[in-house]
């Protein structure tokens with residue numbers, strides 16, 4: 001029962017930042033039957049794990065004089081291990097935010113995501129606006145993708161956090177100055193010419209007010225320019241296209257977010273494919289694109305022209321129930337994902353090790369006593385669906401919980 005792609009996500013902290021450390025890590029993967037690694041090379045703190053000439057202020061200190069990305073690629077190539085560059089997209093509170101605080105997402109009070117309360121504590125992380133132009137997307141993130149593709153012949157660049165924040169704020173972002181300006185135009189609530197003209201319908205001769213949408217009159221309130229951010233945000237999320245009509249504007253709010261996430265995927269793909277024709281693009285996505293479209297702007301079915309490999313994060317904490325129920329739900333979900341991913345080159349489901357052991361962790365059981373069958377049963381469950389690969393989160397947890405041998409036995413290394 002061996003999959004063609006047997007992958008792990010991994011972090012630079014999983015190994016010593018030296019040539020020797022990189023080789024030892026690649027040997028460990030090889031011994032465990034792993035033939036693809038998705039290495040974290042851009043963090044939520046904005047750090048880059050290569051000596052970037054274009055963004056020197058973002059380079060992690062240990063990578064200023066050590067080209068980690070190049071060394072890892074060499075060590076992987078020597079062992080026929082695929083190397084994928086895992087980059088955190090819109091969660092970035094690093095040098096980009098220090099230089100350009102105006103690029104960050106803002107809520108209806110003008111605050112960033114950092115002050116939101118998550119599980120009783122300030123979240124402390126900054127998310128960048130995908131829509132603003134010029135802004136983080138076109139001035140920072142896409143150029144980083146281009147630079148990486150120009151410099152390194154990795155098997156793919158790998159999107160993560162390619163979405164809006166959902167953990168603390170499914171419906172609160174983004175109402176930055178640029179989005180307040182752009183969203184009404186995007187939604188057709190205002191015309192580029194005759195912007196102040198209401199253009200009421202000639203005859204309201206149909207049963208529903210919404211039936212008279214075709215002339216696309218100005219649908220913004222006439223006092224729009226005098227409203228503050230809070231009132232504008234409320235209108236854009238809770239208002240109606242027609243005075244007296246249904247509260248339907250959330251449709252456009254969600255469509256706007258989905259559009260800009262897909263638009264970024266397109267811009268990144270164009271930059272990467274121009275820099276290095278044939279280089280692939282992969283993405284870590286949520287398990288159900290219909291739901292993630294609504295809640296985090298990530299309808300990944302639309303990514304297919306711009307992303308080659310879809311890696312849904314089918315982690316147990318994204319499913320309800322017992323471990324046995326998880327395996328049933330996992331198998332059923334992968335069957336649905338095959339349809340959603342049919343225009344991608346490959347569907348490579350991802351699972352996380354730690355969440356499999358929810359019960360053991362809650363009981364305070366020593367990881368040395370954890371039943372390894374939970375991991376091997378999960379990997380077997382993926383293999384029988386017939387997908388070409390699987391990806392485990394993450395190398396650090398496999399190490400921490402002592403499960404390299406279990407991976408090797410599962411994957412026939």
Ligand SMILES: [Zn+2]
Pocket residue numbers: 104105106129130131132174175176177178179
């Ligand atoms: Zn915005």
